[in-house]
Amino acid sequence: MSEWIRFWVVAVLLCIGVICYAVEVVGIFRFGYVLNRMHASGIGDTMGLLFIVLSLMIASGLNLNTLKILLLIIFMWLTSPTSTHFLSMVEMRTNPHLDRYVSRRKAP
Template identity: 55%
Template structure:
């Protein structure tokens, strides 16, 4: 009986942590001004939020085949979420002609792209 209630409180703790993480991620993704800054906030949800949800689900039912599938799920997401972020930043880099307006330098310097430093 006590063990069941301990299990319930652990599940509730992890689930509330996950909800707080996802809330922070969503608020951050809406409040930042530029997409490459929003990706920082989105990473919170993908890594810590999902882990806490899956730990809550694992704890609520004990260690069985479902729990192993959930651990496989978090394993897969931790491998593929950075790859998705990398591809998103590549899309932003290659399709945004005004990328450098969001930086300190404010305009693009072609001499920084070429190895010999030539601009023209």
């Protein structure tokens, strides 16, 4: 019986993770500009990965793989904002038509 309880917990967490990824993909198509699409892609990078990996941790029990999966979460949560920041920097530096999408304040 306890195995089935664990199975349903894993199933719910996995479904939440997959739904997060589906929302991310829908958002990629619904938004119209790169800096808006980054907002959508942040959902999957944080919550989708967290829930799927959490379900795997519960399914596999406590062993060395759990520690490695935890390391994966920590690494992805550190690197995903960094790469998004770099991408937005590329967009700000190289798009000549930036004023159509972004309203920038003049420097005083």
